[in-house]
Amino acid sequence: MKLACNALHSNISTLAYKHIRTLIFTFAYLHICILSASAQNFGGNPPSLKWRQINTDTVRVIFPAGLETQGERVANIVHYLNQHTRNSIGNRQQKVNIVLQNQTLESNGYVQLGPFRSEFYLNPPPSSLELGSLQWDEQLALHEYRHVLQNMNFRQGISKAFSYLGGELGQAAITNIAVPNWFWEGDAVTMETALSPQGRGRLPAFFDGFRGLMLDNKHYSYMKIRNGSYRDYVPNHYELGYLMSVYGRTHYGQTFWRDVTTDAVRFRGVFYPLSQSIRRRTGYNITGFYKATMQEYEHEWQQYANRPAITPAKPLNAPANIVTNYRYVYSAGPGQWVTLKSSYQRIPGFYLIDSTGHEQLLTRPGNSFDDFFTYNNGRILWTEARYDARWVWKDYSIIKLYDRASGHTVTITHRTKYFSPDITNDGQSIIVAFTTPKQQYGLHLLDAHTGAVKQVLPNPENWYYSFPRFTADGQSVISSVRNRLGQMALVQQSISSGESILLTPFSFNVIGAPVVAGDTLYFTGSWKDVNNIYAYTLADKKIYQVTDRPNSILHGAVDAQQQQIVFSEFTAGGYKLYSAPLQASQWRPLDTAVDAHSAWLKPRLEESGNILPIVPHNDYPVKKYPQLTRPFNLHSWVPTFDDPDYSLTLYGNNILNTTSTAIGYTYNRNEGSSAVGANFLFGGWFPYLQAGVDYTFNRSALVKDIGRLYWKELDWHGGFTIPLLLSSGKYGRSLSVGSNYHYLRSYPDGFKFRDEGIQYLNNTLVFNNQRIKAPQNIYSHFGQYLYLQYTHSIDEVPAEQFYGRFDLYLPGLFPNHSIVLQAAYQQHDTMQRYSFTDNFVYARGYNEPFYGHIYKLGANYHFPIAYPDWGFAQLIYLMRLRGNAFYDYSQAYNFRTKTSRRFASTGGELFFDTKIGNTIPFSFGVRFSHLLDPDPVEATRNRFDFILPLQQLFSY
Incomplete structure (x- = not known):
């Protein structure tokens, strides 16, 4: 899954129109990356932790030894929910794996596809005001199993077709586009409230956000409530979802949302299927339905706030112009x-x-x-x-x-x-x-x-x-x-x-x-x-x-x-x-x-009421659960479109998330070559261990006076990475050290290479240290990023390359301004027997020069411009405009002429921080670069680029 996300971060150099179809898939899979990023702790438990399981036809509950009581209670609740609480969501059946995590103090839980599983973080929240005081494993079972039932029953129509085309991640991509995040969480909060004596729907603090907006006479649009704001406080999708879920149930019946979401995941109405389904049943589109919901609740809250018994109080300090909390x-x-x-x-x-x-x-x-x-x-x-x-x-x-x-x-x-x-x-x-x-x-x-x-x-x-x-x-x-x-x-x-x-x-x-x-x-x-x-x-x-x-x-x-x-x-x-x-x-x-x-x-939600006292106590057998159970567990096909490379990869992860498998095919449009490969990553021991193979056929190059030459390549590789988390205090820190061995063999077709094989080591060190930042801060006020890579051959073929990069983050003149200083250096051998992948970030606006070694110094001043909080047709929402003024200075040493050449540029960047479809964070921008020195390829001194934060999408 993480590999699929990372595959989106590479260069594309063609016109936007040509890649509209690519962006559709990109947004879908980017969405899945966002949903899963916080849920994945790959190889996060020590191998000394011994796992047990309760395995039934409905659920497999996996837990550390010693938590048999909690595992059995979760299994019993899940069985009851599966049998008795489906009327409002659907009757489709699918077994799920639930992992109980007891090593973390975070209070949380999630359900995901790719692979289909749930994880409960068992430590209860220290405060009960916002999440409640229910027994935590029971509340998690009520809430998270509702997400399990949602995923089971949303596999219909178009969503089911995508589950065949893309596997579990294909289904997740399309269902999360069809059904907004507020419904997923609001429906789950509804069930934890309906099926227990408490739940968040009975906690006054759960409604403080919307009630606070009402008391301040702030009536935000549906798009602003959906997307949030860098400028104003906006309640989250849990609160919005619960209010809309209960309003729908109260006025249109217990099965209202089952019917609406069925239409949505089947895409009955290609555009805005959920909104169209609500309109057919209520006369409101989604915006009108939101307004009707707010009017009903605000009327009750207003009556309460206007009571004569309200305690008079005065502010202790002057009101702030920005959102400020004194907790x-x-x-x-x-x-x-x-x-x-x-x-x-x-x-x-x-x-x-x-x-x-x-x-x-x-x-x-x-x-x-x-x-x-x-x-x-x-x-x-x-x-x-x-x-x-x-x-x-x-x-x-x-x-x-x-x-x-x-x-x-x-x-x-x-x-x-x-x-x-x-x-x-x-x-x-x-x-x-x-x-x-x-x-x-x-x-x-x-x-x-x-x-x-x-x-x-x-x-x-x-x-x-x-x-x-x-x-x-x-x-x-x-x-x-x-x-x-x-x-x-x-x-x-x-x-x-x-x-x-x-x-x-x-x-x-x-x-x-x-x-x-x-x-x-x-x-x-x-x-x-x-x-x-x-x-x-x-x-x-x-x-x-x-x-x-x-x-x-x-x-x-x-x-x-x-x-x-x-x-x-x-x-x-x-x-x-x-x-x-x-x-x-x-x-x-x-x-x-x-x-x-x-x-x-005291909502009446037309469910069976408090089930916790009546859930049967069945004694399930407890067995060992080996860490390497189903190590490959292939679950999803993920296409990536990264011109000139077009690929299709089959991904797999085991349930304990200690193994990751990728098997794929890639076509390179420039060469007409094809490649097949497989990679396996194991994270259950102290170092990550990796092994894989890639075979490329029909590689080609046009050689002067000879014509086009063809050959095949076979690359065996394996190695280790040691990822370390060193965060403490106000700083998030990580250090990763790794080394990978490659044996690359070329098989020429009708000619002979000087070197048909090479063995080399690729060694990396990555250190990142970032001070925590406030919501409006563009970057950390103090941080460092260091990347070192040394790649060298270990046989008779001479080849080596060293690359280093260092970024320093400093505060600007105002709280939300940031200074980012950059330094980079790269050197490679001048034998030109073999060239390793070039990761150097050149001075902006320039093409790659010829060099033996090169360095670059860069200075950036980032600043916010405006917070529009404006959207169009539920398609795109503009949250922030920000700018960056930059200066790059670079020197490239030409080993043939024994001279250094300067490449300096200055200019500005304008970024748009948006959300696509009310869901997917997406930033893009435009860059103007003025070249202070001649470009090695083009004569122009002024260039405009359309950019993404981590990649150039296209230039003109």
């Missing part, structure tokens, strides 16, 4: 607050804000699986992600501490799996929630200086702990917990005895991070239509509602001296900080036995 907040003294701030222009940072709105950057955290942090007595604690260098499924969450007094940041733990740390007032102890690959959870009490575990608090029920907080005296811990049913409660646990006391009853109302202030506990809860701040008083053991706001609150903090509460509330411009008086006399007691949700948070 968590803590009191840092009278009139001072510490918060985590990020924006579309700036990466996250911890800031000190005072009552006047003045902001001071304290420090910036690195990448993490959870952006929660805590603050106490001048100390900020948070967690950051770390990764095993080789096994990318294996990651960690470590504790970092920043001390305001010293201004220093230290790392407290290493290679741990921790979340939500809190520190005592004296700074001596840390309490933290932990998780293990065996799905065991609990709390660790740590030494704040060494990170050593001082105590493991008992957890006999294996509750999943979130946001543990020390009480004021430091003798006990208050946490929100989830039980095996997915219900949440607040629990107080004594550190000395380990005894736990329930402060609130278990329920499916989710609970956010608590804040302890004296004898009162403040926390976020979902008992009403939006998340609000609630207070639990330890003295009388009662819950009170503190705020009543029009949109959800994420987190709040109390300034006891100034009797003020500051909270982070979602708006159309991101999470904003508001302050309100802390008036306990105005608090309203909460009756937890009363469900106060409105009807739209």
